[in-house]
Amino acid sequence: xxxxxxxxxxxxxxxxxxxxxxxxxxxxxxxxxxxxxxxxxxxxxxxxxxxxxxxxxxxxxxxxxxxxxxxxxxxxxxxxxxxxxxxxxxxxxxxxxxxxxxxxxxxxxxxxxxxxxxxxxxxxxxxxxxxxxxxxxxxxxxxxxxxxxxxxxxxxxxxxxxxxxxxxx
Numbered sequence: 001x002x003x004x005x006x007x008x009x010x011x012x013x014x015x016x017x018x019x020x021x022x023x024x025x026x027x028x029x030x031x032x033x034x035x036x037x038x039x040x041x042x043x044x045x046x047x048x049x050x051x052x053x054x055x056x057x058x059x060x061x062x063x064x065x066x067x068x069x070x071x072x073x074x075x076x077x078x079x080x081x082x083x084x085x086x087x088x089x090x091x092x093x094x095x096x097x098x099x100x101x102x103x104x105x106x107x108x109x110x111x112x113x114x115x116x117x118x119x120x121x122x123x124x125x126x127x128x129x130x131x132x133x134x135x136x137x138x139x140x141x142x143x144x145x146x147x148x149x150x151x152x153x154x155x156x157x158x159x160x161x162x163x164x165x166x167x168x169x
Contacts, residue, residue, distance in 0.1 A: 005033040081133045082106050085159035090140070090152065094166035098141040101126070101152060105133050109156040113138065116151045123150070142167050 010016065082104035090099040101113065113127040123145060126138050142150075147169045153162045 004031045080135060082135060085109075085156060085161075087152075087154040087161040087163060089163055090165045094168040095142070096168050097143045098139055099165060100137055100139050102135065102137045103154050104135050105131060105156065108132050109158070112153075112155045114153055114155075115140070115142075116153065118149055126152075 084104065084106050086104040088102040090101045092099060103111075103113070105111065109131060111127050111129065111131045112125065114122050115124040115126065117123050124140075126140060127136075140152075145167055147167050150165050150167060151162050152165060154160065
């Protein structure tokens with residue numbers, strides 16, 4: 001059994017879950033959050049904890065990690081059910097520092113919407129949860145990222161698409 005941790009964000013007005021961020025150093029490591037704080041400057045959630053490095057089934061020294069989650073995004077949903085799964089180009093593009101990403105789900109699905117850098121490293125997860133069918137729109141704030149080209153990928157059980165976006169600061 002290995003441990004990972006997650007933070008869950010809820011809409012304060014509706015109580016509906018709007019974002020989940022998970023942390024796992026590797027698939028078979030023990031990752032434990034020990035402290036959490038919220039930045040007064042930008043409302044980022046800062047988590048510190050312990051992650052084990054496991055190499056060839058032997059546990060190496062553990063280290064303290066700090067993870068900063070930028071929760072400058074909010075998702076809105078429209079209950080009108082579209083005919084197809086779709087991922088749309090973000091708007092505006094290029095953007096600074098926030099943009100809107102729209103996608104359609106023709107049926108309820110487990111959905112992951114993640115942001116990747118040019119090297120294919122995941123830099124943020126905007127959605128990682130089961131969503132109802134409908135049109136969805138999430139705003140993404142990239143205040144903690146450097147200028148450059150990024151990709152966003154929508155994955156469901158039956159659909160996957162990638163789009164490119166440009167952050168200009």
